[in-house]
Amino acid sequence: MKITGVEAIPFAIPYRKPLKFASGEVHTAEHVLVRVHTDDGVVGIAEAPPRPFTYGETQDGIIAVIKKIFAPQLIGMTLLQRETIAARLGRTVGNPAAKAAVDMAVWDALGRTLDVQVTDLLGGYTDRMRVSHMLGFDEPAAMVAEAERMRELYGITTFKVKVGRRPMSLDIAVVRALRERFGDGIDLYIDGNRGWTASESAAAMKEMADLRLLFAEELCPADDVLGRRWLVSRLDVPFIADESVPTPADVTREVLAGAATAVSIKTARTGFTGSQRVLHLAEGLGVEVVMGNQIDGQLGSLCTVAFGAAFQLTSRRAGELSNFLDMSDDLLAEPLQIRDGELAIRPGAGLGADLDPDKLERYRQDH
Ligand code: MUC
Ligand code: MG
Numbered sequence: 573m574k575i576t577g578v579e580a581i582p583f584a585i586p587y588r589k590p591l592k593f594a595s596g597e598v599h600t601a602e603h604v605l606v607r608v609h610t611d612d613g614v615v616g617i618a619e620a621p622p623r624p625f626t627y628g629e630t631q632d633g634i635i636a637v638i639k640k641i642f643a644p645q646l647i648g649m650t651l652l653q654r655e656t657i658a659a660r661l662g663r664t665v666g667n668p669a670a671k672a673a674v675d676m677a678v679w680d681a682l683g684r685t686l687d688v689q690v691t692d693l694l695g696g697y698t699d700r701m702r703v704s705h706m707l708g709f710d711e712p713a714a715m716v717a718e719a720e721r722m723r724e725l726y727g728i729t730t731f732k733v734k735v736g737r738r739p740m741s742l743d744i745a746v747v748r749a750l751r752e753r754f755g756d757g758i759d760l761y762i763d764g765n766r767g768w769t770a771s772e773s774a775a776a777m778k779e780m781a782d783l784r785l786l787f788a789e790e791l792c793p794a795d796d797v798l799g800r801r802w803l804v805s806r807l808d809v810p811f812i813a814d815e816s817v818p819t820p821a822d823v824t825r826e827v828l829a830g831a832a833t834a835v836s837i838k839t840a841r842t843g844f845t846g847s848q849r850v851l852h853l854a855e856g857l858g859v860e861v862v863m864g865n866q867i868d869g870q871l872g873s874l875c876t877v878a879f880g881a882a883f884q885l886t887s888r889r890a891g892e893l894s895n896f897l898d899m900s901d902d903l904l905a906e907p908l909q910i911r912d913g914e915l916a917i918r919p920g921a922g923l924g925a926d927l928d929p930d931k932l933e934r935y936r937q938d939h
Contacts, residue, residue, distance in 0.1 A: 573651045575610055575647055575678070576610060578639075579607040580620075580639055582605075583603060584603075585601045586900050587599055587601065593708055595736075596625035601621065601899055604619065604673065605617065605618075605619055606618050607677060609681075610685065614684045614685050618680060621840055621867055621868055626866075628666065629666075634673075645663075646678075651678055654679070657674075661674060680923045683923065689922070690878045690879075697887055699916055701890065703913055703914060704889075704894070705897075707719060715733070722894070726894070730890035730913075733747055733761070735767070735791070736766065738767075743762075744776060761812075763790060766794075770800055777807060786809065791811075801829060810834035811831075811834060812832065817850075828857075832859075834859050836861070837886060851885060864876075865891075865894075870908045874925055893910070901931065901935070904926070905925075905926045906926070
């Protein structure tokens with residue numbers, strides 16, 4: 573069970589349909605594949621999606637920190653020392669996606685070594701989650717058509733609508749058009765990626781008061797400290813903290829300050845070890861959680877469902893598990909399948925995922 577090597581491999585896969593939102597847009601998945609090797613010949617895998625506009629990480633930076641700092645600290649440790657590994661990764665500040673991918677590849681390697689699924693190692697609550705699809709910026713008719721396509725093809729009935737544009741009336745028109753088209757046949761919530769001010773957010777929420785939103789997420793910046801508290805205190809739906817809570821300490825600070833009343837858990841940013849801490853903290857504080865998506869590929873989405881299915885609280889709400897549908901291709905030998913609005917974990921040890929060697933060869937950028 574000894575770690576003998578940690579690889580960080582850059583790869584790039586274009587999006588068929590780029591995702592646009594208030595803090596940026598993604599046209600190509602320029603991610604990093606992490607492979608953790610052990611002396612038993614086991615290889616654990618995970619992927620790191622750099623999001624410079626959210627956490628400041630880049631593809632080159634992720635590779636550098638893994639190769640220069642994390643790999644030398646991990647080699648020689650065993651897969652059972654996950655807390656020691658987390659402590660070593662924690663010596664370096666920031667770099668959430670790089671740390672998360674290393675952590676998850678270690679859990680995958682452990683599952684493969686023990687011949688146990690990661691979901692069972694974590695908590696084993698269930699084996700699937702309902703799927704929520706993220707609708708990126710477009711005209712109202714196009715966003716309704718996209719929701720129709722997702723419901724038709726995959727049975728998805730929960731949608732997170734990206735908002736935060738100006739004029740606000742465009743985003744409000746989108747949410748209204750979705751509710752009018754589907755009635756109560758869908759669940760809707762919105763994510764502003766900090767695009768509006770607190771007062772714009774309050775005005776928009778007032779205009780959407782009749783649209784039966786489940787949640788509102790990061791409508792205005794958490795750094796607008798008093799404005800954000802003011803906004804959250806006047807809403808009658810939970811306010812999800814996402815990019816404002818990259819660590820458990822941030823969750824505590826934001827929730828206790830009244831700046832958030834729900835938490836997005838992203839395995840792409842807190843791995844499995846850190847996501848457990850965030851989940852248990854949210855449970856202890858008594859706030860809802862949603863499994864979020866950092867615009868992950870299939871391997872990242874599999875990590876999200878592996879974690880989300882492991883616990884009661886994380887599997888209660890639909891998880892954001894479908895961004896990979898907008899990619900032109902992926903690395904997994906057997907593609908993920910969303911059916912009847914659900915994504916199931918993979919049978920097989922660890923994450924149950926194998927890479928397609930030809931696809932890796934085609935998309936890797938280091939040769
Ligand atoms: C989200 O929930 O905000 C956009 C940026 C990012 O890091 O994740 C996405 C989705
Ligand atoms: Mg978000």
